[in-house]
Amino acid sequence: MAPNVVLSPALMKSIAPTQVLADLLTEPHDTENDLTFLLHWLQPYYLHPGEEYVAPLARIRAAAKQCLREPVVQLKFVDLLVNSIAVEFQLHLQQFVQENLLLSICQQINALTAYYNRQAAVLNLSKAAGDLFQRSLKALFIPYLLTPKVKQGLVHLLHTSVGDNAMESLQSFAAVGMAPFIQTVVVSVTTERIQNYVFTTFAGVWDQPCLASLQQWVRINVYPTFIAGVFDSFEIQSSSSNDLVQFAQDKLINLRTSEMYDMVVACNRSTIAFSEVHLCLATGSPTTRTLQRARLVDAFISQCNSKLLHLGSNTVKIIVEYINTIKALLIVDPTGVLLDKVARPIRKYLKTRRDLVSHLVKGMLDPNPETNRLYELASALRDNTCHASTAIDDLTDIHWVPDPIDALPDFKKGKVSDFVDALTSVLPLLAVLIDEFTKLFAVKLLEASDNLREIFEDVEKLKLRFGQSEFATLDVMIRDVEESSQLNQKIGNPLLNLTILSRNYWPSVSELSNENDTLNLPIQEELNQFSRSFGKLKQGRHLKYLPSMGQVVVELVFDNCSKEFNVTPSQATVVELFNEDDDPLSLLTIALSTGLSNYATSQTVEFWIKQGVLEDIGQQRYKAVSTYTG
Amino acid sequence: MKVNIKHWHGVATWHWQTQNDELCGICRVPFDGHCPSCRYPGDTCPLILGKGCSHNFHLHCILKWLEQSSSKGLCPMCRQIFTATVLEGVGAPDEIAQLQELENSHRVAREQAEVGDAYELPNDVL
Numbered sequence: 068m069a070p071n072v073v074l075s076p077a078l079m080k081s082i083a084p085t086q087v088l089a090d091l092l093t094e095p096h097d098t099e100n101d102l103t104f105l106l107h108w109l110q111p112y113y114l115h116p117g118e119e120y121v122a123p124l125a126r127i128r129a130a131a132k133q134c135l136r137e138p139v140v141q142l143k144f145v146d147l148l149v150n151s152i153a154v155e156f157q158l159h160l161q162q163f164v165q166e167n168l169l170l171s172i173c174q175q176i177n178a179l180t181a182y183y184n185r186q187a188a189v190l191n192l193s194k195a196a197g198d199l200f201q202r203s204l205k206a207l208f209i210p211y212l213l214t215p216k217v218k219q220g221l222v223h224l225l226h227t228s229v230g231d232n233a234m235e236s237l238q239s240f241a242a243v244g245m246a247p248f249i250q251t252v253v254v255s256v257t258t259e260r261i262q263n264y265v266f267t268t269f270a271g272v273w274d275q276p277c278l279a280s281l282q283q284w285v286r287i288n289v290y291p292t293f294i295a296g297v298f299d300s301f302e303i304q305s306s307s308s309n310d311l312v313q314f315a316q317d318k319l320i321n322l323r324t325s326e327m328y329d330m331v332v333a334c335n336r337s338t339i340a341f342s343e344v345h346l347c348l349a350t351g352s353p354t355t356r357t358l359q360r361a362r363l364v365d366a367f368i369s370q371c372n373s374k375l376l377h378l379g380s381n382t383v384k385i386i387v388e389y390i391n392t393i394k395a396l397l398i399v400d401p402t403g404v405l406l407d408k409v410a411r412p413i414r415k416y417l418k419t420r421r422d423l424v425s426h427l428v429k430g431m432l433d434p435n436p437e438t439n440r441l442y443e444l445a446s447a448l449r450d451n452t453c454h455a456s457t458a459i460d461d462l463t464d465i466h467w468v469p470d471p472i473d474a475l476p477d478f479k480k481g482k483v484s485d486f487v488d489a490l491t492s493v494l495p496l497l498a499v500l501i502d503e504f505t506k507l508f509a510v511k512l513l514e515a516s517d518n519l520r521e522i523f524e525d526v527e528k529l530k531l532r533f534g535q536s537e538f539a540t541l542d543v544m545i546r547d548v549e550e551s552s553q554l555n556q557k558i559g560n561p562l563l564n565l566t567i568l569s570r571n572y573w574p575s576v577s578e579l580s581n582e583n584d585t586l587n588l589p590i591q592e593e594l595n596q597f598s599r600s601f602g603k604l605k606q607g608r609h610l611k612y613l614p615s616m617g618q619v620v621v622e623l624v625f626d627n628c629s630k631e632f633n634v635t636p637s638q639a640t641v642v643e644l645f646n647e648d649d650d651p652l653s654l655l656t657i658a659l660s661t662g663l664s665n666y667a668t669s670q671t672v673e674f675w676i677k678q679g680v681l682e683d684i685g686q687q688r689y690k691a692v693s694t695y696t697g
Numbered sequence: 698m699k700v701n702i703k704h705w706h707g708v709a710t711w712h713w714q715t716q717n718d719e720l721c722g723i724c725r726v727p728f729d730g731h732c733p734s735c736r737y738p739g740d741t742c743p744l745i746l747g748k749g750c751s752h753n754f755h756l757h758c759i760l761k762w763l764e765q766s767s768s769k770g771l772c773p774m775c776r777q778i779f780t781a782t783v784l785e786g787v788g789a790p791d792e793i794a795q796l797q798e799l800e801n802s803h804r805v806a807r808e809q810a811e812v813g814d815a816y817e818l819p820n821d822v823l
Contacts, residue, residue: 513708539736546737563705569738570710571730590705601711606784607744608711616708624699631703639702646700680698691698 087151088144101130109148113155114182116175123189131190141196149203152183160211169220173236176208176243205244212245218252225256225292234295253296257289257311265318273330273337277319278346285315316347317355324363328370334391341398348399360400360473364408367392371409376416382426383440386490389413390443393486402471407478410489417493427490428503432525447487448528487532501537504529506574508541512548513566513616519548543572558600563593566617567601567610576613586614587662588636589643623680625695632678637663641671642680651690713744715753722774723758732757743788745796747772748780756788756796763799770803778807 072078088106108127114120123131135141160179164172187200221240224233240249264284269277290308323330323344330337344363348356375388392413396406417423430441431448439445470478494500511522523545530538551566568576588594598610619639622631634642640661644652658668672689675681679696681689713728721744724732728744732755735742745756752774754762762768763779772779781796788796 543731543737550739562702563707565707565709568708568710569729570712571727572738576708576710589702593705594707604786605711605740606786607714607746608739609714610709610711612707612709614707618706620703620705622701622703624701636705636707639705643700643702645698647698649698693698 085150085154086147087154088147089151091147101133104130105134109151109186111155112148112151113159114179115159116171116178120182120185128189128191135190135192138193138195141190141193142199144190145192145196145200145203149200149207152204153207156207156211160208164211164214164217169217169224169236172212172217172220173239176212177239179208180204180239180242208243209245209248212240212243213248218248221249221252222256225253225296226260233292237296250297253293257293257296258314260289261285261311261315262318265315265322269319270322270326273333273340276339276343278316278343281315281319282312285312289315313351317351317359320344320347320351320359320363324359324366327363327367328374331367331388331391331395334395337395338398341395345399345401357473360405363399364405367409368412371413376412382417382420382422383430385413385417385420386423386426386430386441386444389417389490390441390486393489402474404471404474404478407475414489414493417490418495424494424499424503427494427500428507431487431529432507444487444490447485448532491533497533497537501533501540502574504538505540505544509544509573509575512544514618519545540572543569547572554601554604557604558597560593560597563590563597565597565610565612570611576616585662586637586640587660588612588614588640623695625693627694630695632680634674637661637667638671638674641668642675645681645691649691649693651684651688654687654689657689711739713753715744715746721755721758722752723754723762726755728753728755731755741789745788746782746784748782750775750777750779756792760792760796760799763796763803766806768803770800770807778804 088109091102092106104127108121108123111118135144160175163175167175183200183204187197192200221237224236237249237253240246265281269281286308290311293311294308323340330340348359348363351359371388375385389410392409393406396409397403399405426441427444430439430444432445433439434442434445434449436442491497491500508522508526512519526538526541526545547568548566554567555564570576594612598612601610602608614636617636619634619636620631621634621639621642622629623642632638632642641657641663644657644660654665654668654672657663657672658665661668663671672681676683676689680692682692684690711729715728719727721728721732726732729738731738731742734757735755743756744753745759746753750772752772754773759779759781762773763770770778780800783793783797787793
């Protein structure tokens with residue numbers, strides 16, 4: 068079997084060799100022939116650098132006129148001439164392009180084109196033949212110039228110089244039909260330049276305006292080269308510099324999209340960057356805008372997922388970032404649609420955090436930025452600017468506008484923008500939050516008997532925010548505390564103050580009051596007296612003392628000094644046993660005489676040993692120290 | 698060592714002194730809570746102890762009950778005639794007065810009915 072025939076230019080050429088002008092002279096002619104003159108003059112078909120064009124004699128002009136009278140002959144002649152030149156190009160130009168720099172290539176191109184054009188002028192070609200010659204000549208150049216080396220040279224040229232040199236080179240390339248090629252190169256170079264510039268200059272620069280300087284840079288540094296490279300006069304319009312600026316802005320948005328999460332983390336110092344993103348998004352064309360917004364949302368969500376919403380970050384951090392996200396994305400998109408979209412994964416994740424409620428509650432109550440990372444919640448609560456939750460559209464509102472066009476179906480206006488609301492709405496029920504508040508206030512109210520004013524103010528703020536009726540339990544608690552202090556004044560016992568609670572309204576107290584723990588208190592007498600006074604003042608009611616709660620101030624007088632301790636009632640009761648008694652007491656004795664359980668007794672004794680008041684003398688016996696050393 | 702107790706801040710809960718139940722028979726809220734129309738327990742929503750029977754109610758609950766003529770002034774739990782034990786200082790004076798007025802009006806109504814019954818009974822029998 069014969070091997071497959073592979074079609075190649077070489078093979079085809081061997082069958083049908085390119086015909087050149089020299090083929091016209093295969094037969095011996097008279098040397099004085101017109102054609103011989105002409106052909107002789109047309110040589111060389113390739114002009115090496117440094118060689119000169121030889122001006123034709125009148126004889127040759129006449130010969131050309133004589134030979135190329137017929138139009139058909141002219142066309143054929145041009146074909147042959149171009150073929151001859153092609154042969155020479157293959158021999159010389161290819162190598163020349165390989166070996167020389169872009170600038171000399173340009174010069175050579177210019178020289179060659181000038182040379183051939185002058186020859187063509189002598190040939191006195193008709194218009195059709197002239198056009199054919201020009202086209203074919205350009206076509207001859209292009210394959211040799213469409214090389215990676217030339218492209219690289221062009222890219223280099225465009226990157227480095229903006230001067231006339233570059234312009235000239237570009238012109239000469241364009242003159243031999245390279246304009247489309249140069250355009251692509253110029254466009255890709257410009258793109259790359261802008262991209263590099265944006266990514267190196269503006270990455271991480273969030274606290275100063277970038278947009279203006281970017282625009283200026285594009286107009287001054289990029290646009291002139293760009294316009295020089297894009298020769299096609301049809302496309303040059305006044306708006307093209309705006310198009311470039313637009314492109315640069317798109318790149319800036321791409322950059323910002325990629326660093327969105329970090330910007331949100333540094334929210335307070337990237338306000339300017341956010342407003343610029345907003346500006347860029349607002350001025351872009353509608354299609355790219357939609358795309359960019361979608362990309363921004365997707366990128367931010369995936370950044371959040373990888374950097375924030377995992378087990379490694381604690382709840383407070385997530386809350387802080389959520390607040391930052393709200394602030395940031397409201398600058399980027401004041402309608403809140405983007406925020407609504409990016410907030411959803413964060414909210415969904417926050418829902419899984421059990422300690423969210425307690426952090427929120429603590430955050431809302433402490434306005435001190437040093438102790439509270441969520442102080443912004445507290446200040447938002449304190450600002451309390453027009454909190455109007457409009458869950459349903461008011462149909463009579465004359466300024467009503469429909470939801471933004473790209474909003475999700477369950478988008479709620481204003482719901483996302485207020486971050487106290489945004490965070491509390493993560494919780495399945497408001498009651499969860501209220502319960503947590505009640506618990507916290509229960510502790511606060513019992514501990515702080517002095518600065519109740521502050522607590523009341525906090526409660527008022529919460530009421531304004533979450534509704535008056537939600538805090539009924541808290542109201543009762545506050546009234547209990549207030550009434551107790553009045554009652555204490557009335558009874559006027561200097562030693563004993565009682566906070567009298569409505570037991571059903573205090574979380575954690577209602578269980579305690581059912582317990583029947585008895586403690587043999589050292590102030591039992593005062594307590595009984597207090598109870599009697601209470602019974603008189605409040606007919607039909609009696610008191611039940613809760614020994615496990617409250618605080619006692621005891622002063623311990625040692626031989627060398629006296630010291631005050633702020634302790635629990637059981638601790639006070641235990642230490643009272645050692646009053647003016649230097650004999651050691653055993654654990655059992657202490658437990659029996661106080662009424663505490665064994666475990667509670669040993670805990671309490673442990674406490675006093677740590678304070679340096681009691682000392683362990685072995686066999687579970689303890690004794691008060693006589694001199695206090697701290 | 699000498700121990701001086703300088704100040705003792707204790708915590709206590711208050712309770713109505715009642716015999717047996719824990720819940721108001723009318724509103725089913727604990728006595729130490731408040732009736733559905735009040736916001737605060739205690740002084741403003743006091744407990745009224747029955748004198749004739751051992752049933753206790755929130756003042757506002759029993760007032761609402763006695764305001765209905767169909768109650769006939771009876772305890773809603775045991776259907777005995779309801780009379781309140783009025784403790785001094787418990788409940789707002791006007792509400793206590795209203796309670797006593799209601800009790801009285803029911804008593805009058807009962808007495809009139811008894812007189813009427815006594816008068817009309819022979820006719821019924823005949």
